[in-house]
Amino acid sequence: MAENKDTQPSSFNDKTFSGVGNLIKLLPTGTVFIFQFLNPVLTNNGRCSIINKYMTGIFLALFGFSCCFSCFTDSYKGPDGVIHYGIVTVKGLWLSTNVEGVDLSKYKLRFGDFVHAFFPLIVFGVVALLDPNTVHCFYPAFESTEKVLMMVLPPVIGAISGTVFALFPCNRHGIGCP
Known part of the structure; x- marks a missing residue:
């Protein structure tokens, strides 16, 4: 009976850490970090000219694409012992090199x-x-009129996304995933 008590918390901890791992794996932490690093430069600390707006818009689109694209990649360990990365398609995994004997x-x-x-x-x-x-830079009047939305929306979206990732973990091991 003492063994059962010891294994239950361990199993719970394993599930918890697995859920947190899935959350870290899927949230765009690297992309957000790079954006936070470059954003003050791109927006000129919020005092944008037309060029700053275009550059920031382009980087927003590229970083958004990066967040999505990583979810459509996967990897496997080939017969040669090397991890191969590819893009997920309707027919299976698409690789830049051909690997024989593997069902993709x-x-x-x-x-x-x-x-x-x-x-x-x-x-x-x-x-x-x-x-x-x-x-x-883009909508200065919004900050003064929608302060509550700016404070509430990020944690709510984060909680919803975190719950979805924890309840429905992804089994893909794409580019950037261990």
Whole structure:
């Protein structure tokens, strides 16, 4: 009976850490970090000219694409012992090199891939578009009129996304995932 008590918390801890691992794996932390690092430069600390607006818009689009694209990649360990990365397609995993003797059709695109791509995009969008420098640059009147929305929306979107990732973990091990 003492062994059962010891294994229950361990199993719970394993599930908890697994859920947190899935959350870290899927949220666009690297993309958000790079955006937070470059955003003050791109927006001129919120005092944008037309060039700053175009550059920031281009980087927002590129970083948003980065958040989604990573959800459509996967990897496997080949017969040669090397990890191969590829892009998930309707027919299976597409690789830049041919690997013989491996069934890549089991890596087919699924509905869950789109769900797992949508939520990181939304998280990044909320964090990036409600950043003070971005707000000052693109829509300065919004900050004074919608302060409550700017304070409440990021944690709510984060909690919803975190719950989805914890309840429906992704089994893809794409580019950037261990």
